Amino acid sequence: MSPIDLKAYLVLGAILFGLGLVGFLTRRNMIIMFLSAELMLQGVAVDFLAFGRFRGNWQGQSFVLFILTVAACEAAIAMGLVYTLYRLKNSLDSGKWSDLREEGLDSPDDLEGAWAPAEKPDYPVLPLAGIKPQSGEETSHV
Amino acid sequence: MKFDTWMTWTNLVLLLGWAGVFLALPRREGKLRLLISFPVLLGCLGAGLTLYFREYRFNIETLLFLFFALGAIVGGAGLVLSASPARGAMSFTMAVISTGGIFLLLAAPFVMAATIIVYAGAIIVTFLFLLMLARQNGSDLSDQESRDPLLASLAGFLFMATMTNILLDAFPGSTGAVANQLQALVKETIEIGKMNDLQALREKAGAGEGSLLSRYKAAFGGSGYWVERIETDIQKSGRFSFTQAKDLKEVKLALTGLEGIANDFLYDRNFLHPPRIKGHALSTLSGTDPSLPISEIRKDASGKPAMPAENSAFIGRSLFSDYLLSVELAGLLLLAATIGAILIAKNPSARANP
Numbered sequence: 001m002s003p004i005d006l007k008a009y010l011v012l013g014a015i016l017f018g019l020g021l022v023g024f025l026t027r028r029n030m031i032i033m034f035l036s037a038e039l040m041l042q043g044v045a046v047d048f049l050a051f052g053r054f055r056g057n058w059q060g061q062s063f064v065l066f067i068l069t070v071a072a073c074e075a076a077i078a079m080g081l082v083y084t085l086y087r088l089k090n091s092l093d094s095g096k097w098s099d100l101r102e103e104g105l106d107s108p109d110d111l112e113g114a115w116a117p118a119e120k121p122d123y124p125v126l127p128l129a130g131i132k133p134q135s136g137e138e139t140s141h142v
Numbered sequence: 143m144k145f146d147t148w149m150t151w152t153n154l155v156l157l158l159g160w161a162g163v164f165l166a167l168p169r170r171e172g173k174l175r176l177l178i179s180f181p182v183l184l185g186c187l188g189a190g191l192t193l194y195f196r197e198y199r200f201n202i203e204t205l206l207f208l209f210f211a212l213g214a215i216v217g218g219a220g221l222v223l224s225a226s227p228a229r230g231a232m233s234f235t236m237a238v239i240s241t242g243g244i245f246l247l248l249a250a251p252f253v254m255a256a257t258i259i260v261y262a263g264a265i266i267v268t269f270l271f272l273l274m275l276a277r278q279n280g281s282d283l284s285d286q287e288s289r290d291p292l293l294a295s296l297a298g299f300l301f302m303a304t305m306t307n308i309l310l311d312a313f314p315g316s317t318g319a320v321a322n323q324l325q326a327l328v329k330e331t332i333e334i335g336k337m338n339d340l341q342a343l344r345e346k347a348g349a350g351e352g353s354l355l356s357r358y359k360a361a362f363g364g365s366g367y368w369v370e371r372i373e374t375d376i377q378k379s380g381r382f383s384f385t386q387a388k389d390l391k392e393v394k395l396a397l398t399g400l401e402g403i404a405n406d407f408l409y410d411r412n413f414l415h416p417p418r419i420k421g422h423a424l425s426t427l428s429g430t431d432p433s434l435p436i437s438e439i440r441k442d443a444s445g446k447p448a449m450p451a452e453n454s455a456f457i458g459r460s461l462f463s464d465y466l467l468s469v470e471l472a473g474l475l476l477l478a479a480t481i482g483a484i485l486i487a488k489n490p491s492a493r494a495n496p
Contacts, residue, residue, distance in 0.1 A: 004204050007313040012211045014305035022298035023222035028284040035234045042241050049248040056439050056447025057429020058460040061250050069472040073479030075265045080487035086276045093284035
């Protein structure tokens with residue numbers, strides 16, 4: 001039984017980094033891939049801060065601030081990039097972008113035509129409101 | 143590397159986690175697979191919790207660490223495993239806020255505030271906005287089908303297993319045979335240190351020259367950093383010499399030194415052994431001299447090196463002295479990123495025909 005030590009923080013950082021790695025490799029959505037990369041950065045930040053704390057200096061915290069700056073720049077660029085890519089192919093799927101692959105390789109877009117998305121169910125449609133009903137003959141007489 | 147029961151259990155927990163994540167990764171069909179994955183993931187968390195409580199003393203700090211670490215891990219898993227991107231983004235927010243708590247525990251309130259503002263505030267909000275903009279007609283096929291779930295989850299968990307095994311091997315902590323031996327030795331040292339008769343103390347501590355010393359060395363495995371440290375700190379300084387010690391005070395000082403080294407090993411305070419060289423690149427504004435042994439740094443009540451309460455003031459002093467060039471470069475990077483983002487986000491057709 002010991003008080004909390006560096007090892008605990010480093011293991012937490014490794015777990016966060018590993019989860020981010022799994023997310024980055026498996027998910028196809030470009031935004032989720034980006035957020036997974038950010039999760040990996042969080043794991044690294046935990047490690048830096050823990051090293052700084054257990055050594056008693058400011059180098060870890062200074063370094064994490066630079067990581068944060070780079071992450072902010074990355075987010076700005078990624079936001080513009082993802083939106084541009086979305087407008088070109090009308091999808092957030094990263095597998096649709098494979099123009100730079102090696103010649104002779106199959107397209108990683110293995111979802112093409114594999115499965116048709118479910119058709120939109122027939123939701124009830126409300127009539128337009130606020131339109132004056134057609135005026136026929138008077139139905140009531142005084 | 144020796145595998146003790148501790149490491150075996152840790153690896154089993156990781157294996158369970160891998161199975162759970164593999165089963166729970168979004169795929170088009172298989173409701174049963176998803177149903178199986180829940181107990182597996184919960185079992186992984188439960189087993190991890192048991193390991194944690196066996197390793198660490200139960201106090202408010204460990205409790206807070208556990209709370210925030212669980213939040214971060216569950217949030218991260220939610221990001222990776224949820225088929226809906228909006229839910230994933232919210233899980234990521236939870237992970238970021240929990241890591242903020244971890245940052246607070248690491249005495250970094252300024253970094254915590256900056257992280258929460260930048261991540262949970264700016265990044266998540268813009269990306270949720272982007273998600274809402276892009277996804278107007280229900281969920282997409284690409285969100286429901288993971289790419290190579292088996293290989294990718296295996297890669298991630300192999301990385302985790304490598305890291306945790308190396309860490310547990312490097313920082314054995316308070317468990318295992320070495321730690322038990324050392325704890326017994328420390329107890330004995332404290333008992334011996336209570337004696338006030340120099341002659342009796344000499345006899346008790348060792349009939350021959352420094353037998354307590356050799357037992358400490360044997361507990362540390364006979365060689366390596368810790369044995370070296372006993373030699374340089376205690377033997378070479380001439381303090382731990384029962385036959386030559388002039389007075390009681392000297393012997394007791396040596397005993398305290400030995401006890402301190404054992405405690406450093408047990409509670410992982412001294413694993414960041416600095417190279418014993420003079421001179422380094424950074425000034426003292428970024429912290430103490432890195433070549434200073436950690437035993438000579440002033441400690442706070444928790445046994446960690448003391449950090450001042452004025453966190454942002456001290457980070458500022460470090461940033462604007464040692465890291466001044468890096469700060470300027472970071473500003474340049476932000477400017478370049480702003481220009482680049484504006485350029486990229488322009489309408490592609492407008493860019494083709496300006």
